[in-house]
Each structure stands twice: as structure tokens, then as C-alpha cells.
Amino acid sequence: MNKYLEIDHVGITFPTDKGPLTVLDGVNIKVEQGEFVSLIGHSGCGKSTVLNIIAGLLQATQGGVVLEGKEVDEPGPDRAVVFQNHSLMPWLSVYDNVRLAVDQVFKQTKSKQERHEWTLHNLELVHMSHALDRKPDEISGGMKQRVGIARALAMEPKVLLMDEPFGALDSLTRTHMQDSLMEIQASLNNTVIMITHDVDEAVLLSDRIVMMTNGPSAKVGEILSIDLPRPRDRLALAENPTYNHYRAEVVRFLHERHLQKTPDHGKPEKKAQKDEETEAANPAECTLRLVS
Amino acid sequence: MNHTNTLTPNRFDVCMNQLLSAFDPKNWAKQMIVPIIAILVFLMLWSAGARQVHTSLGAFPGPTKVWEQAIALWEEHKVEQKKAAAFYQRLQKRIDKAIAAGKPEAKIERLRQRKYTGNETFIDQIVTSLITVSTGFLLASLIAIPIGIVIGMNNTLYSAFNPIIQLLKPVSPLAWLPLVTMVVSAVYVSSDPLFSKSFLTSAITVTLCCLWPTIINTSVGVAGVNKDLINVSRVLRLGWLTKTLKIVLPSSIPMMFTGLRLSLGIGWMVLIAAEMLAQNPGLGKFVWDEFQNGSSNSLARIMVAVIVIGFIGFLLDRGMLSLQKIISWDKHAILR
Numbered sequence: 001m002n003k004y005l006e007i008d009h010v011g012i013t014f015p016t017d018k019g020p021l022t023v024l025d026g027v028n029i030k031v032e033q034g035e036f037v038s039l040i041g042h043s044g045c046g047k048s049t050v051l052n053i054i055a056g057l058l059q060a061t062q063g064g065v066v067l068e069g070k071e072v073d074e075p076g077p078d079r080a081v082v083f084q085n086h087s088l089m090p091w092l093s094v095y096d097n098v099r100l101a102v103d104q105v106f107k108q109t110k111s112k113q114e115r116h117e118w119t120l121h122n123l124e125l126v127h128m129s130h131a132l133d134r135k136p137d138e139i140s141g142g143m144k145q146r147v148g149i150a151r152a153l154a155m156e157p158k159v160l161l162m163d164e165p166f167g168a169l170d171s172l173t174r175t176h177m178q179d180s181l182m183e184i185q186a187s188l189n190n191t192v193i194m195i196t197h198d199v200d201e202a203v204l205l206s207d208r209i210v211m212m213t214n215g216p217s218a219k220v221g222e223i224l225s226i227d228l229p230r231p232r233d234r235l236a237l238a239e240n241p242t243y244n245h246y247r248a249e250v251v252r253f254l255h256e257r258h259l260q261k262t263p264d265h266g267k268p269e270k271k272a273q274k275d276e277e278t279e280a281a282n283p284a285e286c287t288l289r290l291v292s
Numbered sequence: 293m294n295h296t297n298t299l300t301p302n303r304f305d306v307c308m309n310q311l312l313s314a315f316d317p318k319n320w321a322k323q324m325i326v327p328i329i330a331i332l333v334f335l336m337l338w339s340a341g342a343r344q345v346h347t348s349l350g351a352f353p354g355p356t357k358v359w360e361q362a363i364a365l366w367e368e369h370k371v372e373q374k375k376a377a378a379f380y381q382r383l384q385k386r387i388d389k390a391i392a393a394g395k396p397e398a399k400i401e402r403l404r405q406r407k408y409t410g411n412e413t414f415i416d417q418i419v420t421s422l423i424t425v426s427t428g429f430l431l432a433s434l435i436a437i438p439i440g441i442v443i444g445m446n447n448t449l450y451s452a453f454n455p456i457i458q459l460l461k462p463v464s465p466l467a468w469l470p471l472v473t474m475v476v477s478a479v480y481v482s483s484d485p486l487f488s489k490s491f492l493t494s495a496i497t498v499t500l501c502c503l504w505p506t507i508i509n510t511s512v513g514v515a516g517v518n519k520d521l522i523n524v525s526r527v528l529r530l531g532w533l534t535k536t537l538k539i540v541l542p543s544s545i546p547m548m549f550t551g552l553r554l555s556l557g558i559g560w561m562v563l564i565a566a567e568m569l570a571q572n573p574g575l576g577k578f579v580w581d582e583f584q585n586g587s588s589n590s591l592a593r594i595m596v597a598v599i600v601i602g603f604i605g606f607l608l609d610r611g612m613l614s615l616q617k618i619i620s621w622d623k624h625a626i627l628r
Contacts, residue, residue: 057523075526087520091542091621100538104528135621155528 003030004191005159009063010053012046023049025217026063029210031159034189038202040250041212041221042257047195050212051161054193055081067158077105080152082162086144088136088151095132098122098151105155122154123147125184142173146180153184162194166201174198175234178205186231199254203246204234211253221257224249353592358599361592369413376408412573418600421574424491425563425608428498429556436503436555437548440510445540450511461504465497465562469569472496490572497566498559505554513547514540542621549616556612560605575601 007029013022023046031037039047052058054065056075065072067079088097099119106115123129126146136144145165152160165181166174178201185192185205196202202209206226213221226246228237237243335355345352353361387403412420443450476492517540525535567576579597582590 055527057526074529075523076529077527079527081523081527083520083523085520087518087524089521089524089539089542091545101528104530104534 004033004035004068005031005054005193006066007031007050007054007063008066010050010060010065011062012049012053012058013061022217023215024053024060024219026219027212028220029223031191031193033191036185036192036194036205036207038206038209039193039195039212040197040199040202040209040254041218042214042254043197045212045215046218047212048163051081051163051193051195054159055079055161057081077101077155078158080155080157080160082145082148082152082160082165084164084167086136086141086148088144088147090136093133093135094123094128094139094147095119097136097147098154101151102154118154122150125153126150126180140173142169142177145169145177149181149184153188153190158191160190160192162192164195164197167197174201179234181205182230182232199247199250202250203228203243204232204237209246209250211250214257222253347591349586349591350588353595357592358595361589362596362599364589365414365593365596369415372410372413375410379408379410414578414596417574417578418604420491420572421563421567421576422604424494424567424572424574425498425556425559427491428495428563429502429559431495432499432502432555432559433506433552435499436506436551437510440507440548440551441514441536441540441544443507444511444514444544445536450515453507457504457507460500461508463501465501465565466569468497468500469493469566472500473570488572490567490570493570494563494566494572494574494576497570498563501562502555502559505558506548506551509551509554510544510548513544513551516547517543545620546616546622549612549620553609553612553616556608557605560601560608564601 007027010027011022011025013020015021027050029037029050039050041047049058053060054072056065056072056079059073072079088094089100092100099115102110102115102119102122106118110118120129120132123132126149128143128146128150131139131143136147139147145168149162149165152162166177169177182205184190194202194205203226209224209226211221211224212218224246228240228243228246339354339356342352342354383403383406387400390400390403439453443453473489473493476489476496480487480489480492521539521543525539530538563574564576564579566572567574568580569576571577571580575597579594582593582597
């Protein structure tokens, strides 16, 4: 049987001055309805490209994306995107930013009053009801991202695509946002594909983590299923051996890719050293390194 | 104990003083003092310098002479206004008389149509100039903003228009004027003209010169819309019109206003030259007439016009800025 969302042998080649550059080559991901999938990989490996192809903002040169049996060939509100830098219209209030999307998506199916209520409802979901009339310039980065999520949720997407949604936030705000997202995900059971750099975020939020190999010609390296019961509590999980095992798996994958990549950059030893220093903060990684 | 007791109110006083001083007229005076000194120095230099320059119309006018002429121009305006009022009073009397005498309606109507044909005063000329520049500027904006939007959104059209814009942009209004004059004379033929030809010629010349900054800046603003916002509109599948109205236009408003301000500034400068040559009864004609007149007061009167032109130009720019502050969403933009 077909899956809900299939990313089927997707490849993309961009023409450049130095000849064609293959960014993705045969990427295969199958996603179930209601599943939360994270894409993780090193910078420049083409994670965002995968997301943009699913969104329809980019066209794959090989293969394609099939959502509920229909091929994706243009952007649409059924694949709402939460952009990294929130992408709110600075001249519209918080309410109007969401309302713009609601009006566009439900102009035929909902009355004016219903659209108003639906806008308020979605802002309530992300706890932004107190700032309806504020402009994006007047609220914090975390709040902007909440509005961005509300706007995406308001489109009632089949798949919610998130491109490093919390990457630009400070770690405390990011923690809050992750908790909010888990809460929303638990109540709405959205299908989510999220790009992240953050290993903890990936393990905490995902049902599966798709780890991508380094570009060019990036493909899916490994897929890790996270069998942790929901709701998940970050404090309880911090001591949980299974959680730490998953974490270590992802870190190991990324680290191996990193080592493979270093010879191109020169000074491999120094670079590896630096990584050890930064990553050694976590005991799980220390043991991992000793073993390997 | 005593020590703290005396200190506390003092500290309070200091705080209060700081607070009050922010609203103190003295502080405003402090901010104004440098500009005022600068103006005084300028007036002194002008006064001293003017005495050294002797022209065929006498010494170059200093500030005092100019001030006298400014007052004289205002008095002339008031006298002319009184004359006009008296004329209309007399006319009304004649009309009433005619009605009482049972004269035919056509004749009464002809009386009603009569207009006072006195001299244009300096104030009238300022008004004419303002109307002319507004007409030219509005016309230019109505043409330039849509063109700017269209070529900003479409690269092919941009490369088609760009060379033409770059070629026509630096053309002097004095080069356009003869062409515009001839075209207006040839095309605008009417037995009962709504506008005078000199008005049209001046306004169109202004239009031709202040199209370009608005076109260029609008197109730059439109082309520079944040790519992520465009992606949002693609995800939402916004129609062309909604996309233009809700995303492209608002985000290019700051650049558009930069263009409009430049255009209005250029328009005002061009207008004076255009009016001189087209003999449109505005400030340009005033300067030209005074120059031709060559009385001992002429230079001082021209100097009054120079100052008024500068001041109106400044007010027009401030006006555009206020408009931008009202319309633009970007309240943080540095507006100066």
C-alpha cells in the first residue's frame, strides 16, 4: 500500500557556472499520516532543498513527490511551510498575517465570521492571543515564529513543513517552542517534516529521524525510529538511557560524516579536536568516543 | 540620620530636575541656538558681501532691502485684493439694477460671467506655481508608479525599459520645453480652453522630468521584495492582484517614497525654469518679469522669490516625508 507522503527517488541538479551541480541524488523517504519526521545533516547537504521540493517551491529534476496519491508539482497551502526567519509581512499585524492565509485558503468554504474565529483559534493554539494587533517588529523572535506556526497551522495543511523553525532562537526560547510544538502536535496529530541542526530537538520531537549524507549528490544515509512514548518530557528523558542511545546514534552518524568530509578542508586534526571540545559537554558522547 | 535626611530630598530633586529639564523650553532653546547663530552669521555675511557687488540696477540687495520688498509684495497683494472686492461689489450692484429694470436674462448672465482682470500678485503666482507643480507631479506619479511596478516584477520588461529610462533621465527640462510647447500648441486646440497652454506646457515639462526617479526607485523596491515573502505568497497561491496589493506594493513603499520625494524636488526646480520660458503666470514668470523690468527694486524682489522658492521646496519635501510617515509601515526607517 502507498504511504501518505512519498518522496520517491528525488534528485535535483542545478546549472552553475562550473557545470551542472547535483545537490540531491535518489532521495527516498516515506512518511505516514500523523508522523513527525526530522531531517538532519550537515550544512549544505540539501536538507532545505528536499523541503522546498516537497513544498513545490523547487522542481525535482528526477523522481517526484506524491502526497495522498497525487503528484506535487506546485506550491500550495496543503503543504504549509514554516520558514526559518518567520517570513511575516512586517506591515501586517499578527492577526492580519494569519488572517491573510485564512482568507486565501478558506475564502469559499468559510464565512467571514468563521474565518475570524478560525484565525483567533490558531493564534490561541500558539499562545499569541494577547498580541493580535502588534506588528512583527514589536514582538520577540520567538513570538514571531509562533505566529509563523499559527499561520501554517491555519491553512490546515496535510503536511506541515518546517525549515529549521527554531534555529534563530536562543536556547531557552527554543525549549519553550519545542514544548509548544509537541503540545500542538499531540492535539492536532499533524504530519510534520522538520529540518533541524539540533540533535536534542530531533530526538525529542520526532517519530523518525532521517539522516542525510553530505552533499553534493546527497541521499538518505540512515533512518532512525525513535520509540519513545508520548507525551515526552525533556527533563525525564535527560536521564533516560534509550533517549541517550538515540542521541548518540545521531551524533555518531553526524560525526562520521564530518570526519569523512574533513580531508577536503585541510587541517583535519585540528578541526576534529575542536569538535571534541565542544561536544564533550555531554557524557553520552564521551563514552561513545571511547568505544569507537 | 541627619545626613540621609538631607540627602534624600536632594536626590529626589535631582531626579525631578532631570525629568523637568527634558520638557524645559530652555532645552529647546539649546537645540535651536546653533541654527539661529548660523542663520545670523549667514545674514551678516550676505549683508556685507552684497554691499561689495554693484550691478547696473544698483547694489546687490542685502537682507534689509529684501525684507522691505517682501513686505511691499504683501501690501501689493492686499491692495489688489481690495480692488477685486470693490470690483465684485460694483458688479453685484449692476446685476441687481439690471434685474430690477427687467433686462433680458442673457444680458444678466453675461454680467455674472465677468471676472476681475487685475494684476497677478506675488501670492497668486505662488498659488499658480503650486497648482502647476502638483499637476505635473501627480501626472508623473500616476504614470511612473505603475511602470515601476511592472518593470520591477518582470525582468524582460526591465531590460527593455532600462536603456530608454537611462537615456531620458539626464535630459534637461530646457531641452524638452520647445518640443512640449510645439506639441501642446498643435494638439491642444480648443475654442474654450479649460487650461491655458502655458500651464499645460509647464506641467508636462515637470512631468517629463520627474518621471524617472519614481520609476527607478519603485522598480528597485518591487524587485527587492524579500524572497521568503514571495515564497509565502506561492504557498498560499495568491493571485497576481492579491500578491501585488498585499505583498509587493507594501514592501516597496519605502523605496517608492524615496523616488517620489526625489521627483517632487526635481519637479519644483524644473517648474521655475519651465515657467520662465513658457510664461506660465507662476514664480518663474515673476522672476523673469522682474529681471526684464529692471527697476531698482527688481533684484530685491527676485531675492524674495528665491527665498520663497527655497522655503516652498523645503515644505514640499517635509510634506512628502509626513505622508510617508503616515502611509509607510516601516516606522523605523531613517527619514531625513
